[in-house]
């Protein structure tokens with residue numbers, strides 16, 4: 577049984593619905609013990625989501641929601657971040673000054689200047705750039721979880737090839753070494769987006785990894801819907817057991 581969710585959005589990202597309150601309540605109703613709010617973090621190449629100048633207001637609203645619920649559920653403040661070298665100082669500021677301790681790595685754009693769109697990967701060269709960005713991000717030690725490692729299969733022209741072998745050996749070896757759990761992304765299944773990828777997750781079994789189901793909910797009704805069970809079964813079919821809660825307790829700090 578899944579007892580926590582560590583990938584949660586809100587209306588602030590401008591492509592989701594529901595307030596922090598709505599998501600926290602949905603998690604309580606699901607009987608979850610832990611919830612991390614991890615909306616898209618502002619960065620210099622972001623397309624349309626939360627802006628840096630909205631963070632103060634965002635933070636106030638989140639703090640209020642947490643204060644009202646913290647006796648009922650363990651809540652973490654976080655963000656879903658892109659690894660962009662120049663933004664690491666900003667992410668550290670959010671972590672250290674504002675308590676956004678649960679940073680997850682979700683690479684939607686890769687390359688030095690975010691020039692590779694991970695939803696529209698065209699070739700092995702881009703796949704290798706993606707692996708480099710993800711691994712450089714993980715190596716900073718700032719991230720708790722690797723969100724949808726297989727997001728690149730949204731439009732990649734084949735299911736798997738030699739470039740994928742190379743890229744994902746690099747990624748999963750790094751997750752193994754740094755003990756970063758890998759997400760099975762329910763939102764991908766829910767939207768039939770090409771991820772989670774059976775080929776990719778089967779390949780990941782060669783490494784000693786821990787897996788978490790990530791609802792990646794953009795609607796509070798998706799916090800704990802039937803797709804959660806489907807994601808657990810999907811993983812089971814390929815021989816992956818998922819964790820009920822974040823596996824490395826010593827790394828968790830309340831937001």
Ligand SMILES: [Zn+2]
Nearest residue numbers: 585589591794
């Ligand atoms: Zn989103």
Ligand SMILES: [Zn+2]
Nearest residue numbers: 656682723724
């Ligand atoms: Zn994402």
